[in-house]
Amino acid sequence: xxxxxxxxxxxxxxxxxxxxxxxxxxxxxxxxxxxxxxxxxxxxxxxxxxxxxxxxxxxxxxxxxxxxxxxxxxxxxxxxxxxxxxxxxxxxxxxxxxxxxxxxxxxxxxxxxxxxxxxxxxxxxxxxxxxxxxxxxxxxxxxxxxxxxxxxxxxxxxxxxxxxxxxxxxxxxxxxxxxxxxxxxxxxxxxxxxxxxxxxxxxxxxxxxxxxxxxxxxxxxxxxxxxxxxxxx
Amino acid sequence: xxxxxxxxxxxxxxxxxxxxxxxxxxxxxxxxxxxxxxxxxxxxxxxxxxxxxxxxxxxxxxxxxxxxxxxxxxxxxxxxxxxxxxxxxxxxxxxxxxxxxxxxxxxxxxxxxxxxxxxxxxxxxxxxxxxxxxxxxxxxxxxxxxxxxxxxxxxxxxxxxxxxxxxxxxxxxxxxxxxxxxxxxxxxxxxxxxxxxxxxxxxxxxxxxxxxxxxxxxxxxxxxxxxxxxxxx
DNA sequence: GGCTCCTTTGATACATTCTTGATATGCGGT
DNA sequence: ACCGCATATCAAGAATGTATCAAAGGAGCC
Numbered sequence: 404x405x406x407x408x409x410x411x412x413x414x415x416x417x418x419x420x421x422x423x424x425x426x427x428x429x430x431x432x433x434x435x436x437x438x439x440x441x442x443x444x445x446x447x448x449x450x451x452x453x454x455x456x457x458x459x460x461x462x463x464x465x466x467x468x469x470x471x472x473x474x475x476x477x478x479x480x481x482x483x484x485x486x487x488x489x490x491x492x493x494x495x496x497x498x499x500x501x502x503x504x505x506x507x508x509x510x511x512x513x514x515x516x517x518x519x520x521x522x523x524x525x526x527x528x529x530x531x532x533x534x535x536x537x538x539x540x541x542x543x544x545x546x547x548x549x550x551x552x553x554x555x556x557x558x559x560x561x562x563x564x565x566x567x568x569x570x571x572x573x574x575x576x577x578x579x580x581x582x583x584x585x586x587x588x589x590x591x592x593x594x595x596x597x598x599x600x601x602x603x604x605x606x607x608x609x610x611x612x613x614x615x616x617x618x619x620x621x622x623x624x625x626x627x628x629x630x631x632x633x634x635x636x
Numbered sequence: 637x638x639x640x641x642x643x644x645x646x647x648x649x650x651x652x653x654x655x656x657x658x659x660x661x662x663x664x665x666x667x668x669x670x671x672x673x674x675x676x677x678x679x680x681x682x683x684x685x686x687x688x689x690x691x692x693x694x695x696x697x698x699x700x701x702x703x704x705x706x707x708x709x710x711x712x713x714x715x716x717x718x719x720x721x722x723x724x725x726x727x728x729x730x731x732x733x734x735x736x737x738x739x740x741x742x743x744x745x746x747x748x749x750x751x752x753x754x755x756x757x758x759x760x761x762x763x764x765x766x767x768x769x770x771x772x773x774x775x776x777x778x779x780x781x782x783x784x785x786x787x788x789x790x791x792x793x794x795x796x797x798x799x800x801x802x803x804x805x806x807x808x809x810x811x812x813x814x815x816x817x818x819x820x821x822x823x824x825x826x827x828x829x830x831x832x833x834x835x836x837x838x839x840x841x842x843x844x845x846x847x848x849x850x851x852x853x854x855x856x857x858x859x860x861x862x863x864x865x866x867x868x869x
Numbered sequence: 870g871g872c873t874c875c876t877t878t879g880a881t882a883c884a885t886t887c888t889t890g891a892t893a894t895g896c897g898g899t
Numbered sequence: 900a901c902c903g904c905a906t907a908t909c910a911a912g913a914a915t916g917t918a919t920c921a922a923a924g925g926a927g928c929c
Contacts, residue, residue: 479761491744491746491747492746494747494750495746495747495749495750498750498751498753498754499750499753502754503754503758504737504754511724513724513725513728514724514727514728516728517727517728517731517732518731520731520732521731521735521736521737525736525758563874563875563876564875565875565876578783578785579782579783579784580783580784580785597877598878599916599917600877600878600879600917601876601877601878603916603917603918603919604876604877604878604918604919605876606917606918607917607918607919607920610918611919617918618918625916625917625918626784627796627797627884627885627886627916627917628796628797628885628886628915628916629784629797632783632784796885796886796887797886798886798887799886830888831889832905832906833888833889833890833906834887834888834889836905836906836907836908837887837888837889837907837908837909838887839906839907840906840907840908840909843907844908851907858905858906858907860896860897860905860906861904861905
């Protein structure tokens with residue numbers, strides 16, 4: 404218990420609950436990081452990557468489900484949701500958004516600790532050395548997944564939500580060809596009756612913003628008759 | 637939903653609960669394996685390794701906690717415990733024994749399904765890190781199926797959709813002779829009225845791009861009067 | 870309500886790929 | 900060597916796929 408235990412990010416706005424968690428975790432050897440809201444949580448998580456996140460859904464500044472999704476955009480850290488909401492739909496939404504467990508208040512400390520051990524057990528296996536970089540870089544291009552910020556040669560590039568989603572999708576599958584259908588499904592949702600024309604319009608827009616010479620794309624290359632590919636370097 | 641879904645081992649002795657689970661899971665595309673007791677569960681799990689175990693703690697022939705430990709001696713399959721016992725100690729013991737989640741009765745189907753998805757998500761991630769990339773190699777030629785990229789001596793070779801399809805077809809049947817008819821059927825679809833002339837035109841094009849000396853093909857060899865064959869080495 | 874920004878849709882010019890026909894080359898048997 | 904057939908190569912038009920611009924519709928914000 405003298406060594407540095409796992410680092411836990413506690414996201415909770417009620418001071419009482421926070422005190423309780425602080426005391427419970429500290430006495431079991433965990434190191435703590437505390438955030439009172441979603442924005443602070445996201446900032447802290449990217450600045451000091453924790454081993455586990457305890458997330459209260461009832462935050463003052465943002466939806467907890469959305470915060471879960473935001474975290475999942477760039478990290479696989481175990482997320483244990485704590486909430487007063489007992490509705491089944493809330494649980495399903497949180498779990499499907501990327502949470503690993505859902506605990507309803509009131510709960511016992513021992514159950515919390517046991518569920519934390521389960522989460523850390525999973526992480527220990529999966530994250531051995533594969534902790535995903537929160538930043539993707541290729542040539543002059545840089546995508547900060549945690550901050551949702553894209554820069555080209557140091558200058559910030561403003562992207563609309565769809566453009567960003569598209570670029571991240573391409574970058575995370577760098578090297579692989581993504582078909583028009585795959586892209587439509589991932590970006591516009593599975594039930595979209597959209598045409599491949601959409602993809603073209605957005606690719607053109609992305610190239611204008613992200614490529615040094617849009618007419619001679621370095622990264623976003625088209626594979627005729629198939630789809631597109633992100634080329635690194 | 638037509639494909640084979642994940643295989644779930646349901647360990648439950650109450651017939652009513654079992655019927656309920658069977659109906660719920662089957663309608664969501666899961667394949668089922670059922671056991672009424674601990675002994676049968678252990679036997680089935682080793683005979684047909686499931687993707688997930690749903691384990692009721694109240695079994696007639698053995699303790700559920702113990703069953704969890706027995707399973708954990710040789711498998712990391714996700715174990716989702718279902719129990720009527722609400723005591724915190726029971727939860728802690730089950731989780732520490734190796735269970736991945738603990739759900740108390742009564743519970744909603746949707747929560748169960750969501751927690752199953754979480755468990756399968758964890759398992760899937762741990763496993764696919766070891767999956768080898770499907771790459772075909774022969775001599776200087778290299779076909780990366782995942783990236784949809786062909787290289788000859790390290791240099792990328794650009795292929796049109798039909799050329800790529802043709803090359804993959806040949807490579808995947810390396811050594812075997814493919815008749816003109818087979819090739820036409822596979823590449824242009826079964827209802828094609830195309831002539832064998834097509835195949836010739838494309839073979840010539842492929843050789844130009846893929847062979848070091850198109851006039852003396854090393855890989856794409858023609859079998860007079862029959863068809864073509866991919867020769868390795 | 871009027872503003873801005875984003876998304877969707879349509880129109881059009883441009884590029885690649887496919888198909889087709891014409892013609893040359895190779896191969897086996899006599 | 901010659902013939903007949905199968906195969907290879909070339910090139911042009913047709914078909915299909917792609918890039919780009921611009922304007923119409925929507926959503927959210929003072």
